[in-house]
Amino acid sequence: METDILNTLVTEAIWRAEELEALGIRPASSAWKEVSKIEEQLAQAFPLSEAQGRIARRGAVDAALKAGDYDRAQALTDAYLADESAPASLKAGLHEILDEADQAISSRFQHAAEHHTPREARELARRFSETGPFGLAA
């Protein structure tokens, strides 16, 4: 797909997601999911050596988090970090995005955060989601 089209699509998708969020419309998460998918396409289209490639990688992870899809955000981060040519600034940036998301949850649930990390809760919730209530669907 033409990168110009992707750029147009991502700009529109971000605008749409932000407007939905501003209006308090719940399905904003699916709009952010769309943004993340387009950013991922852009990340594939642009190499790491180009600024747009690095921006797209950060955008894909950031939008996945805004969509509430931590698993996707983590998977994308792992894939981007595994690229040996990834510059240190990008690696630090991706870690920062994930850490900020964890800090946001910790500050929202301060009492729980004194005993448990968001990452730990997320891992357990993911297992729960995979295996169903009581793990009986495993």
Next chain:
Amino acid sequence: METVAFYSYKGGVGRSLLLAHAARFLAKLGKGVVALDFDFEAPGLHYKFGFDQISDPPTFTGGTVPYLIATAEGAASPPRLIDQMLVPPRPVDIRGWVWLMPAGPAPHKIYWAALKQLGERLRLGDPSGQGLMALLDLRARIADELKPDYLLIDARTGVTELGSLATTMLADTVVCMFAVNQESFDGTLKVVEALECAPRLASQKPIRVVLAPSRNSVTDIVVSEVAANILRESGHNDLQLFVLPHDNLPASETLSAFLAALQGLPEAFRGTLSHRYRLRPKFFRTFHPPPAL
């Protein structure tokens, strides 16, 4: 704070009533107790504490569901816990205390509207972990601010997301109640086996499971002996068993009456359990119920 979840695979076994009795009993011993209604789809714990008159409009609009909605919204200052609680009248001879956090002003329509809203705003088992953090935060906040000795949770019946989270993620101890019949027993044991190997957070100990047969049509001592043997035979050596009298009053008050009424092992009960575990007939032949008083 010890967190005890009261769970039943099937409904109608007296789960909420037992919780209310346990709360009062612990308060009698001088303990501080918070009772939490997590049976969102069929809330009624407040009735067991005497709050059976819901005015229209309700004067009380707090509870677990409205609280979780507020936290799902990410309120900068979460609502005060004390505003979500009902305080049952305390007899003068009770040294401890009981506070009740009902699900909400059920069955008034504003409760069902709130429950619908919660479903739209916060999926408790969401893979993002936010729903789980919200539940863990509620428990931690109760511990930090109210400092009870016990948190008793009325968990949702059956195999549900909320019932699973209340037991596997929040509880230190799970009381699994069941009626003495095939379907109740089979389902309960599946859940018990799942609880025993449920994943836990790093700081949590393994779940302690207590089995509690209820609504017995046979005498408690018979149920107790047979159920204990069945559990041993099926490899559950470490499960604790507490058989409840039919009326759910504390066993100490009614046990002598039940012993007096003791008769042999009813055929129906024998059939149910022997079929389930394909036990050798020898097991039942060698079983001798204690003599009647």
